[in-house]
Amino acid sequence: MEGARQVTAAVRWNFLGFFKNPRVIITFLFSFILCFFLSDRAMMVADYYDSSMQALEPFIWTFGDADSILLCSLLLILLFLDLPKLSPFTPYMLFRMKKSRWLLAQFFYIFLVTVLYMAYVLLVTGILCMQKTYPGNIWSKTAALLAYSGMGRDLSVPSTVKVMESTTPVSCSFQIMVLLICYALTLSFLMLLFQMKSGRKAAIGAGLFYSLFGFLLNPDILAKILRKEEYEMFLVRRITGWVSPLNHATYGMHDFGYDVLPSIGQSCMIFLVLLLFLSFLSFYTLKKYNFSSFTGD
Amino acid sequence: MKELLRDRGFQAAVLVSFLAMALGFPFYQAKIPLNPGSFLEFYQTALEAQTMLFLIPVAAVLSPGAAYVRESSSGFLKLYLTRTSRMEYIRTKTWRIYAGGFLPFFLAGTGGFLLCFFFLYPLELKGSISWKEIRSVLEILLRISFTGGILAEFSGIFAVVFRNYYMAYGLPFVIYYMMIILKERYLPKLYAWYPGEWVVCQEDWGTDQMGIWIFFLVISLAVMLIHSLILYRRLREI
Numbered sequence: 373m374e375g376a377r378q379v380t381a382a383v384r385w386n387f388l389g390f391f392k393n394p395r396v397i398i399t400f401l402f403s404f405i406l407c408f409f410l411s412d413r414a415m416m417v418a419d420y421y422d423s424s425m426q427a428l429e430p431f432i433w434t435f436g437d438a439d440s441i442l443l444c445s446l447l448l449i450l451l452f453l454d455l456p457k458l459s460p461f462t463p464y465m466l467f468r469m470k471k472s473r474w475l476l477a478q479f480f481y482i483f484l485v486t487v488l489y490m491a492y493v494l495l496v497t498g499i500l501c502m503q504k505t506y507p508g509n510i511w512s513k514t515a516a517l518l519a520y521s522g523m524g525r526d527l528s529v530p531s532t533v534k535v536m537e538s539t540t541p542v543s544c545s546f547q548i549m550v551l552l553i554c555y556a557l558t559l560s561f562l563m564l565l566f567q568m569k570s571g572r573k574a575a576i577g578a579g580l581f582y583s584l585f586g587f588l589l590n591p592d593i594l595a596k597i598l599r600k601e602e603y604e605m606f607l608v609r610r611i612t613g614w615v616s617p618l619n620h621a622t623y624g625m626h627d628f629g630y631d632v633l634p635s636i637g638q639s640c641m642i643f644l645v646l647l648l649f650l651s652f653l654s655f656y657t658l659k660k661y662n663f664s665s666f667t668g669d
Numbered sequence: 670m671k672e673l674l675r676d677r678g679f680q681a682a683v684l685v686s687f688l689a690m691a692l693g694f695p696f697y698q699a700k701i702p703l704n705p706g707s708f709l710e711f712y713q714t715a716l717e718a719q720t721m722l723f724l725i726p727v728a729a730v731l732s733p734g735a736a737y738v739r740e741s742s743s744g745f746l747k748l749y750l751t752r753t754s755r756m757e758y759i760r761t762k763t764w765r766i767y768a769g770g771f772l773p774f775f776l777a778g779t780g781g782f783l784l785c786f787f788f789l790y791p792l793e794l795k796g797s798i799s800w801k802e803i804r805s806v807l808e809i810l811l812r813i814s815f816t817g818g819i820l821a822e823f824s825g826i827f828a829v830v831f832r833n834y835y836m837a838y839g840l841p842f843v844i845y846y847m848m849i850i851l852k853e854r855y856l857p858k859l860y861a862w863y864p865g866e867w868v869v870c871q872e873d874w875g876t877d878q879m880g881i882w883i884f885f886l887v888i889s890l891a892v893m894l895i896h897s898l899i900l901y902r903r904l905r906e907i
Contacts (some may be wrong), residue, residue, distance in 0.1 A: 394831060394833040394835040394836045395835050397835075397836075398839040398840070398843070399835065401839065401840075401843040402839065402842075402843070404843075405843060405846045405847075405850075408846065408849075408850050408854070476760075500850070500854055501854075503854060505853065596671075653800045
């Protein structure tokens with residue numbers, strides 16, 4: 373109980389001044405603009421068919437694509453530049469609580485910020501497309517037209533007949549949201565680990581490398597690099613579907629009965645294992661971590 | 670002026686502006702011999718390209734925007750104010766920031782125009798080019814430069830208000846895109862506040878499209894006045 377109280381206090385301390393921090397404000401504003409660019413595809417589809425969309429469909433179509441997830445998560449690097457949160461108050465906290473509890477508070481802080489950021493992305497995408505959307509939890513005519521035409525596949529829009537039959541827009545967007553959060557958490561935990569191990573530049577480098585790794589293992593990019601045709605990509609697609617964290621976060625790269633790809637649950641489990649591994653490494657690094665600077669940002 | 674031209678941010682802004690033009694240049698359309706006036710058409714396409722529209726707020730704030738943050742945080746400002754008057758500092762700073770946003774586009778655009786003339790005009794078939802066409806493309810360049818100047822002043826204002834690099838460099842970009850979002854997603858008839866329209870000037874801006882020049886003049890004076898007043902208030906604190 374005492375531990376939980378201490379962790380909560382440390383998390384609350386981390387959030388002190390969070391919404392007044394210029395870097396945080398700018399990150400959220402940039403994210404708004406990014407969502408505008410990314411949701412352009414959904415608006416184009418709605419304009420093309422001259423029909424309305426369900427309120428969550430722009431989010432599903434936008435963040436069901438690997439490139440959008442990658443770009444959206446890159447802004448998290450800017451958001452988490454100051455991890456772990458150090459301030460002149462940190463030495464007092466460390467006198468009164470175990471280092472492990474302090475690190476646990478950092479994890480909770482990252483988790484809450486990531487969830488907040490992704491919820492904001494969901495909300496903003498909805499607001500940006502609200503002129504052509506309706507709130508009911510039923511797939512739109514636009515989604516049906518996309519599912520039965522080649523346009524959805526050409527635009528990498530995850531709107532297939534299988535998806536529409538098996539789930540509702542709310543459920544589908546919830547699954548995409550969970551995958552996004554899991555991917556963003558692994559990126560943030562990795563940054564925290566490298567920040568503690570080798571400093572800020574290494575953390576940024578690790579974040580960028582993690583994103584680049586996912587980008588290069590995108591089947592479309594690999595097909596261009598390896599100069600393979602679509603029919604030759606079956607095995608590569610299957611392997612990268614399991615190996616790349618970005619593909620685990622991409623809704624369309626999951627098992628819908630056509631491929632031997634991971635299911636949503638399996639992807640979540642893989643992310644969880646990855647997060648536990650990164651947490652373990654962070655706790656191990658904490659033993660040697662030099663709390664030399666308490667000046668914060 | 671010398672100080673501005675030596676500034677690395679300014680040089681980077683000129684380079685970014687030139688790259689924006691080069692990326693939007695329709696090289697794939699160039700088939701020799703070129704039709705008369707092709708170099709002007711190509712140049713206009715480069716100026717009106719999406720890359721240019723995207724990079725305007727980036728290049729505009731690179732040079733002088735956050736100068737106040739740098740000068741005040743390093744303590745240089747206190748020292749500098751002992752050697753000059755406050756009014757002189759405000760006057761110089763306001764004009765310099767405006768020039769720092771205006772000139773990169775103007776210099777890069779002029780350079781691009783001359784390059785197009787020297788390399789493409791000799792490849793054209795013989796024909797006449799009207800002054801009206803030349804004036805038209807130079808007006809586009811001037812409008813882009815004015816947009817850059819206004820955005821640079823915004824950067825200056827945010828630097829003085831927030832005293833923070835993120836705000837000084839990021840907020841003009843955000844405001845620029847908020848205007849685009851407003852027009853493209855919510856108010857399609859609001860063309861006067863659409864940066865894309867400022868460049869192409871195709872809607873109704875009054876007789877001889879004079880309205881847009883008055884618009885630029887008024888907005889430029891307004892942002893310079895606001896910047897000066899905020900700077901004056903900040904300097905009183907020192």
